[in-house]
Amino acid sequence: MTSIWLNQIIQGILVGGLYALYASGLSLSVGILRFVNIAHGDLIILACFAQFLFVVVFGIPPVLAACVLVVVCAIVAWLMQKYLLDRILHHGIMPTVLVTFGISICIQNSLLGVFDADSRKVPAGDLDIASVALTDDVFIGVLPMLIFLSAVALIFVLNYFLFSTQIGTRIRAVAENPDTANLMGLPTGRLYAVSMAMVGVSIGLTAVFLSIWTNFDASAGQSRLLIAFEVVVLGGLGSLWGTLIGGIILGVAQAVGAQFDAGWQALSGHIVFLAIFLVRPRGLFPRD
Amino acid sequence: MVSESNKETAPSRLFVKGLEVRHGFFQAVHGVDISVAAGEVVSIIGANGAGKSSLLTALMGAVTVSAGSVQWREQEIANAATADIIKSGIALVPEGRRLFATLTVDENLNIGQSTGRPGPIDKDTVFTWFPALREHRFRKAGELSGGQQQMVALGRAMLANPEILLCDEISLGLAPTIVKDMYKVLLDLRDTGVGIILVEQDITRSLDVADRFYCMLEGRITLEGNPGDVDRDTVARHYFGTHTEEEQT
Numbered sequence: 001m002t003s004i005w006l007n008q009i010i011q012g013i014l015v016g017g018l019y020a021l022y023a024s025g026l027s028l029s030v031g032i033l034r035f036v037n038i039a040h041g042d043l044i045i046l047a048c049f050a051q052f053l054f055v056v057v058f059g060i061p062p063v064l065a066a067c068v069l070v071v072v073c074a075i076v077a078w079l080m081q082k083y084l085l086d087r088i089l090h091h092g093i094m095p096t097v098l099v100t101f102g103i104s105i106c107i108q109n110s111l112l113g114v115f116d117a118d119s120r121k122v123p124a125g126d127l128d129i130a131s132v133a134l135t136d137d138v139f140i141g142v143l144p145m146l147i148f149l150s151a152v153a154l155i156f157v158l159n160y161f162l163f164s165t166q167i168g169t170r171i172r173a174v175a176e177n178p179d180t181a182n183l184m185g186l187p188t189g190r191l192y193a194v195s196m197a198m199v200g201v202s203i204g205l206t207a208v209f210l211s212i213w214t215n216f217d218a219s220a221g222q223s224r225l226l227i228a229f230e231v232v233v234l235g236g237l238g239s240l241w242g243t244l245i246g247g248i249i250l251g252v253a254q255a256v257g258a259q260f261d262a263g264w265q266a267l268s269g270h271i272v273f274l275a276i277f278l279v280r281p282r283g284l285f286p287r288d
Numbered sequence: 289m290v291s292e293s294n295k296e297t298a299p300s301r302l303f304v305k306g307l308e309v310r311h312g313f314f315q316a317v318h319g320v321d322i323s324v325a326a327g328e329v330v331s332i333i334g335a336n337g338a339g340k341s342s343l344l345t346a347l348m349g350a351v352t353v354s355a356g357s358v359q360w361r362e363q364e365i366a367n368a369a370t371a372d373i374i375k376s377g378i379a380l381v382p383e384g385r386r387l388f389a390t391l392t393v394d395e396n397l398n399i400g401q402s403t404g405r406p407g408p409i410d411k412d413t414v415f416t417w418f419p420a421l422r423e424h425r426f427r428k429a430g431e432l433s434g435g436q437q438q439m440v441a442l443g444r445a446m447l448a449n450p451e452i453l454l455c456d457e458i459s460l461g462l463a464p465t466i467v468k469d470m471y472k473v474l475l476d477l478r479d480t481g482v483g484i485i486l487v488e489q490d491i492t493r494s495l496d497v498a499d500r501f502y503c504m505l506e507g508r509i510t511l512e513g514n515p516g517d518v519d520r521d522t523v524a525r526h527y528f529g530t531h532t533e534e535e536q537t
Contacts, residue, residue, distance in 0.1 A: 180386045184403055185370045187371065
């Protein structure tokens with residue numbers, strides 16, 4: 001009996017890695033760039049379809065396709081910041097919400113037009129079912145484990161980049177006060193573009209794993225956005241390690257809820273989020 | 289009323305001619321002429337709202353110059369990019385310090401150094417001038433006392449290795465002993481050949497150390513000269529605007 005619960009908790013922790021991946025990009029844009037990207041979930045789904053095209057339609061080897069996808073996402077995010085978001089970022093929160101909401105609608109409808117409403121999945125061969133037995137009843141899937149370790153690695157790299165490099169220091173300076181950064185001669189626009197490229201890397205990596213983890217369709221982005229927001233708020237704005245913890249809490253809450261009743265899976269995640277939000281409105285690890 | 293000093297021939301001199309700054313419909317600076325040379329301290333005094341900060345931020349390219357010229361090393365730098373102005377050897381200690389509070393002292397200093405020019409001043413120099421900063425170098429700038437924060441702001445600007453340093457109200461709200469220490473560092477810096485513009489509301493201290501001064505009122509220069517040649521009464525009348533038109537320079 002205990003092993004059932006143990007199993008659910010372990011699966012929950014591992015799913016939390018996937019949630020942390022969704023949220024790491026949003027954590028960067030909301031916590032560091034101070035801009036709310038409503039299109040974050042749709043950008044992930046768009047990247048999933050790109051990976052689907054690369055692997056299933058063009059037949060590019062999956063690992064190569066994944067590398068190409070991450071680079072393409074970084075470039076697209078960089079261009080999006082430089083030519084679109086940079087024009088609206090300094091005019092308060094409303095223009096960014098409206099523009100990214102518009103991007104979200106455009107992506108959803110374009111995907112619907114091109115791919116119809118059918119759901120897709122990128123096959124992962126043996127990786128789909130490979131697992132390691134911990135005990136007779138507790139198994140760890142290789143794919144969930146890989147996703148979890150990737151999330152930890154991504155957050156480690158992003159943290160190193162932000163806190164231990166010169167460009168990371170400058171990005172945090174711009175994030176704290178763009179006007180002062182301008183007065184100090186920092187290349188504000190370029191720093192925003194570099195940060196957005198980092199968000200692009202996280203979107204690409206998330207899409208690589210999401211596309212083999214589960215079915216996705218044109219409208220799948222919104223629920224991903226909701227989870228990403230909950231994870232970011234749970235972890236505390238701007239704290240990337242907090243994002244990982246937030247993802248794990250949400251993953252475990254859903255897994256445990258699902259063990260009571262399959263219908264409770266999503267709801268129990270939201271309830272736990274609300275409960276923690278009530279007690280700690282600034283999240284578990286608020287940055288300053 | 290007092291003739292220009294004979295430093296006119298000095299090699300590096302920043303010339304500001306007919307400078308105007310507008311904030312929307314409000315004109316903050318009306319045709320201001322000033323100059324500062326390497327190795328001299330020029331004080332700009334004036335009451336709150338006289339246009340002193342607008343003048344300095346315009347020199348840094350951070351607000352738009354609507355008319356006039358800024359000549360520096362035979363180049364026009366009015367409305368140039370701030371980054372280029374700093375690289376050309378002009379740095380600002382902004383009003384209210386404007387530190388990055390969530391960054392450490394060290395990181396704040398690194399930003400000043402990395403946006404500036406190569407030169408003799410490095411972090412060790414700054415720590416020698418302000419030993420307290422070495423002690424607190426890995427603390428967040430926002431956690432320091434006001435005086436220490438002002439030292440970080442000064443250090444950050446000095447690390448750009450400027451030839452002209454613009455200081456905006458650096459003594460505001462600080463204890464007199466701290467202000468005395470900071471002024472001593474500024475004079476040391478001047479002795480290495482750096483030109484300094486001191487903007488202050490506190491007349492006494494800045495006139496004590498200045499080679500020349502300008503008094504601003506409502507966006508215009510109402511008086512300029514050498515501090516030794518003008519009595520405090522005259523300065524006060526131009527500062528508060530109670531001087532007569534004949535006295536106008």
